[in-house]
Amino acid sequence: MASPQTGVKPTTIVDSRGTMCPGPITDLFRAYRNANIGDVIELLATDPAAKSDTEAWTKRSGNEIIAVIDEKDYIRIQIRVVKKGK
Amino acid sequence: MQGSTVNIVLVGGGSGGTLSANLLAKQLRAEIQAGKVQVHLVSGSQQHIFQPGYLLVAFAGQDPTEIVREERSLVNENVRLVEEPAERIDLKSQVVTLASGKTLHYDYVIVATGSTPNPEAIPGFSEAALNFHTSPEESRRIWNMIQQFDGGHVVIGIAGVPHKCPPSPNEAAFLIDDYFRKRGIRDKVKLTFLTPYPRPYPAEPMSRVVEPLFKKRGIEIVTFFNVESVNPTKKEMYSLEGETQSYDLLILVPPHRGADVVVKSGIGDADGWIPADKNTMRITGYENAYAIGDATNIPVSKTGVTAHLQAITASDNIVSAIRHGRELYKYNGRINCPFEMGSGKAAFVVGSYDMPVKEIHPSRIRYVMKKAFARFYWRTLSGSLDWLFGLYFGKTQTVERT
Numbered sequence: 196m197a198s199p200q201t202g203v204k205p206t207t208i209v210d211s212r213g214t215m216c217p218g219p220i221t222d223l224f225r226a227y228r229n230a231n232i233g234d235v236i237e238l239l240a241t242d243p244a245a246k247s248d249t250e251a252w253t254k255r256s257g258n259e260i261i262a263v264i265d266e267k268d269y270i271r272i273q274i275r276v277v278k279k280g281k
Numbered sequence: 282m283q284g285s286t287v288n289i290v291l292v293g294g295g296s297g298g299t300l301s302a303n304l305l306a307k308q309l310r311a312e313i314q315a316g317k318v319q320v321h322l323v324s325g326s327q328q329h330i331f332q333p334g335y336l337l338v339a340f341a342g343q344d345p346t347e348i349v350r351e352e353r354s355l356v357n358e359n360v361r362l363v364e365e366p367a368e369r370i371d372l373k374s375q376v377v378t379l380a381s382g383k384t385l386h387y388d389y390v391i392v393a394t395g396s397t398p399n400p401e402a403i404p405g406f407s408e409a410a411l412n413f414h415t416s417p418e419e420s421r422r423i424w425n426m427i428q429q430f431d432g433g434h435v436v437i438g439i440a441g442v443p444h445k446c447p448p449s450p451n452e453a454a455f456l457i458d459d460y461f462r463k464r465g466i467r468d469k470v471k472l473t474f475l476t477p478y479p480r481p482y483p484a485e486p487m488s489r490v491v492e493p494l495f496k497k498r499g500i501e502i503v504t505f506f507n508v509e510s511v512n513p514t515k516k517e518m519y520s521l522e523g524e525t526q527s528y529d530l531l532i533l534v535p536p537h538r539g540a541d542v543v544v545k546s547g548i549g550d551a552d553g554w555i556p557a558d559k560n561t562m563r564i565t566g567y568e569n570a571y572a573i574g575d576a577t578n579i580p581v582s583k584t585g586v587t588a589h590l591q592a593i594t595a596s597d598n599i600v601s602a603i604r605h606g607r608e609l610y611k612y613n614g615r616i617n618c619p620f621e622m623g624s625g626k627a628a629f630v631v632g633s634y635d636m637p638v639k640e641i642h643p644s645r646i647r648y649v650m651k652k653a654f655a656r657f658y659w660r661t662l663s664g665s666l667d668w669l670f671g672l673y674f675g676k677t678q679t680v681e682r683t
Contacts, residue, residue: 217442224507251505
């Protein structure tokens with residue numbers, strides 16, 4: 196289902212709620228390894244480090260954060276895979 | 282408990298499976314001797330490997346035979362050891378099928394099948410890289426290679442996630458740095474630590490300890506590098522993030538996956554990790570089936586200490602159920618990973634579900650504790666040192682009366 200905030204339907208939802216660092220970024224990397232260019236990965240996390248780690252990774256890798264959405268008890272981060280490999 | 286014999290099957294002869302079997306045999310001794318309970322330990326390997334020992338085989342030249350013992354010698358006399366691999370685990374029918382086709386029906390099962398290094402996930406990895414997570418022989422190959430190495434660029438670290446024993450890649454970097462210093466060739470070696478994570482150690486508090494020590498030793502740090510492929514001819518590797526890294530000697534931890542039997546049985550996720558309750562250790566949807574250690578998908582480090590503490594919780598829950606007890610034991614996520622940081626010093630990675638990892642600095646006394654634990658490892662598998670664990674760890678589980 197498309198996110199009401201962004202109108203973007205994720206290709207993969209990665210639910211890392213309840214895990215602490217490095218759980219969310221580990222789960223994101225596992226999803227990224229299996230993703231294709233154009234896919235949208237939605238990461239759900241309760242760990243506050245998930246946001247800064249994901250931002251740092253997208254900046255370095257050239258991938259794109261579509262939105263960071265604050266839900267009641269967790270955050271949803273939508274990432275569009277625009278770069279993978281050479 | 283009335284009527285027919287209660288069968289408990291442990292699948293996997295690593296730390297978690299062996300300890301669970303021994304704890305159950307001790308706690309249910311009277312029932313076993315009265316013929317009311319049977320404990321079966323299914324182990325595909327006749328040998329038990331002390332896996333933390335891989336590091337010292339690879340980087341300090343320890344004799345690989347010193348980290349291996351016969352599984353049979355570690356198992357309580359009241360455990361029925363079944364020395365063949367499990368082929369299938371059917372949680373609905375409560376049957377474990379062995380490679381020979383023989384079946385074991387169970388009333389309770391603990392799946393402790395561990396994790397498996399998966400170098401095949403990365404093209405070129407097996408041809409190009411050495412790793413110290415596979416076997417004593419593979420670790421010995423690293424020792425042989427570094428002895429012949431006279432200078433150049435050594436890249437050491439993590440190729441992909443997840444992997445077991447989170448501190449081990451950092452420990453390897455510290456130990457190989459020590460080794461080249463002792464040989465007097467450190468100035469001829471460029472040493473790079475490579476990781477997919479944002480920092481040298483994934484959990485920030487311990488990374489604050491590691492990073493300055495790496496810098497002091499001249500160990501370069503490359504972050505956010507998820508290895509996509511390796512070209513052994515060009516001696517280059519390429520990341521999913523689009524970067525290239527060259528090397529002369531490559532020592533990497535491959536990504537891991539769950540055991541084949543988990544995948545074949547359809548009881549895990551796509552990568553073979555079993556969904557389990559992070560407190561009770563019950564496999565999701567089952568009250569008589571447990572998963573412990575590396576085999577699960579629960580959010581905690583894949584280490585021997587974790588498997589040990591979860592084995593206590595799972596076996597306590599089975600004993601309680603068999604005796605119609607009202608206690609439900611819940612593991613609290615306690616971790617305590619020894620972390621060698623070179624120059625004869627070590628720290629520990631300490632945390633729990635409710636307590637983020639602490640910043641702990643290396644010391645000589647912690648190094649001595651790490652060595653003592655390695656020496657006592659074989660005895661810890663019998664469960665006879667759990668009073669000592671209890672003193673050191675404090676509470677690792679809570680009890681709920683149902």
